[in-house]
Amino acid sequence: MKKVFALALSLMMVVSLLAGCGGSGGSSNPPASGGGDAQQPGDAQTSSGDTDYSNVKIGLMLSGSANDGGWSQMAADAANAAAEKYPGATVNYSESIPATDFESTMRGYADAGYTIIVSHGAEFLDAAKLVSQEYPDITFICTSAQSGQEPNLTGIDFATFQLGFLNGVACAMATETKKIGAVGSNEIDSIIAWADGVRAGAQYVDPECEVITVYTGSYDDALKAKQAVDALQQQGVDIVTQNADACGVGAVQECDALGLMNVGAVSDQTLLGESCFISVIQDAQLGIEVAVEQAIEGTVEPGFVSMGASAGVITLTDYAGKYADLLTDEEKTTLQNLWQQSYDGVDLETLVK
């Protein structure tokens, strides 16, 4: 009897819920109601005196999960941080968007009255180029892109080549076998640019250095990165650098286990293991935050924008771990100088012929 009663009660609750849907759902389109519902308490209409930014609505598109501790999370944090400075502005994001839904999601935000649409990653660029033409009043930002489009699409590159170059230099100065392992996730635009950078950086230090690239085919399966590192060791590699999202954790841990050296990329990976003695940080979060703020202010430049060392996006960490003192002072200065050069606006690509 109890069971029946409980079930009946729960059914009633659901029915009443659905009745609620029908009542208001029919009259308003999802965007309007949805956007409003998602506002943080206290966000809207509380700004006395300040300009009200409640007409600013930011839609963020991610291909990974918003808490991956890496690439996608950076963007989510950045968009939230930027919006927080502008009372009333709202941010909503879609994560793990499959390639089949790139365009429809982008149009969905546009049709729903979102004013800034940030798509995070080169994979979105084609969709952004297409959809941005249909919505000239909306500001589109696509990160990690190698181009943009007038008048309303900004493509931002976070100096992925610089990142790889500095990785390659650090690796080449440390390696004894003259074989460097580079672990990437997938053979996509940004990872290719990074691997090119690693090769260029290594050859800049020592033309005899060989860079072996291995792709894991996955962004989250760290075991695969471990297997990749293990295979690299068999080829005589004694130092590894990785750019593979959450997968990269496995690479550092495996270097620890196998006694290889490691150079981190993107985030501070010296924290992940003893073998990682320096990390070249690519602070996409900072870059996105700046870009979103500019978009809110209306000052963002359409077209292609590169943000590297000079924008504070590319930085070097301190030396750490068990190989912290491996590089000579002279070598450390060389690395620092290269970073300084790119900070001063020198294109590192021009250093190697």
Added chain:
Amino acid sequence: MIKKSSKVLEPITSILLAFLVGSLVIVLIGEDPLSTFRVMFSGAFGSSVNISNTLVKTTTLTLSGLSYAFAFRCGLINIGAEGQMYIGALSASVVVLFMPGPGFLVVILALLAGFLGGAIWGLLVGVLKVRFGANEVITTVMLNYAAQYLIQWAVCGPIQDPNSNAAQTVMFEDTYWMHYILPGTKLHTGFLLMILSLVFFGIFLWKTAPGFGMQIVGQNNQAAAYAGISVQKNTLMAMFMAGGFAGLAGAIEVLGVQHRLLKGMASNFGFDGIAVALLGANHPVGMFLSGILLGAMKSGGNAVQMFTRVPSSVVDLIRALVIVFVLINVLSKVLLQVKKEKGATIHG
């Protein structure tokens, strides 16, 4: 009479219950279930554009479900719709990219190629089973991975868009797109093709001798053998057709929705197709309805994660619960069970 009404009531009860559990989860993570469901509902059915988007998803899902159902009716378990979709999509794209000719003709040939490509990929599973006794569950799962990497290679290599570094082909010219059938929306002729496929499935199963034979094989191999129906032949035929419909789904997805081949485009459609087949009891009408339900949950789920702070995993969870609860048949199995117990206590 009672039976008829409970047939409708049962799934509805199960769906409602799944949403109830889902709303508890939403409350748990500190969001408002009511407004979440409102966004979900209007994301799926709120406007003609949204309804069309739902039906577009329904098209691919139902065809993928048909693939599972076709094999299932022959007693085979086809987990390989995803891979077959990929190969179908690849075949259709190759036709569009390299075949000269009027748009209409090319599209028809591309659809045929899609069907055939998927069918051959499916047939391979049948051959491995008949020839080597290789279990189809495993070969289909393995071939999914193989197809996925094959597509990845193709769109990053030989047929990659030369002007882009993204893992995709060029956008097809619009003469090669499937026609839109509802002005102002993205609903395309593939939807009609899907309905035709379901009709074909129904006629084949219940109005033709081969369809009847195939079902006998599905129900009892030995009985079929006694009746002189070849289990091997039917296995090959069923896998060919199952692969074909999945391939058609892939072809329609590229010709009608994406207008290009891209990496990862069939991910999840395979397993969602199984859900469609199962909720629809491998019956054409049932699969049409469950295709709409899951299509709606897909587009509604997208709206939820686009416009609210509820993560998409919650919608995934609700979808999974819908499947489990419909499977359990909450109403008849739980409620009636309780009734029975009550009856028993009265008697006892």
Added chain:
Amino acid sequence: MADSIISFLAAMIRYSTPLLFVALGVLVMEVSGIVNMGAEGMMIIGCLTGVVVTHHLNNAWLGGLAAMLVAGLFGLLFGALVLEFRINQTVLGVAFNLVGAGLTTTLNRAFFDGMNAGTTYGSFLGFPIPTYIAIGLVILAWVAMYKMKIGVQMRSVGENPVVVESVGISVKKLRYIACAAGGALVGFGGAFLSTGILSQFTENMTDGRGFIALAAVTFGKYTPFGTLGGVLVFGIGETLSYRLQAGGGAFPYEFALMLPYILTVLALCAFSRNAKDPAALGVPYVKSH
């Protein structure tokens, strides 16, 4: 040469350990006549439980135990749904995978984001201790299946439940035991993947291993050593795929990544002749009165 073969084998064994646990769990269920397509879902639940409990109790073994418990409960639930409601097992398995992925992702977001296990399993002679346990379990499973009463009963249930029931043994009870034990083993495989190999949980980290495990079991003709063989074949393919990439093969990396799957299919074809599924596999059992 010998060195590189040894290192190849060592790598293969080390990385195959989680898969071996999962495959053994699947084996136990399949032998009793229950198709476990839901191993993926049970495994990911084990992954999350392992990390969370290890983090709080600061002991990887307790984390593994908790993962076994939770995943074992899910195994029981699976068993209950299959045995009491006679739900199509394949489909329920698929649904379980969806539940597992949705549930762990939601819980991870809500409560455990970025949690680190903090400690891990010890190792012995270069291999983590669970690797030895897994191999021990293969032997134990063989003994149990062929030399002990429960194993013989279990296999009979998978072959002909009616006969088993007719001699006064409860089919349901045996299948429930198989589900609980199978779920627990799958769960430990998950816990070992997250805490033993990685020390943290990442969403969807199982990456299809539940299905590979199923393939290994079928490949191994539902015997413990055969299952071990299946796991190793896949392991060879996987290890080879990275060795080939690192060795600078002239072919695209996608084909290297395809290798383990193709190899498994080929091996399956080579060894599947005369393979026989447990006769009652996937068939719901209805007690006749």
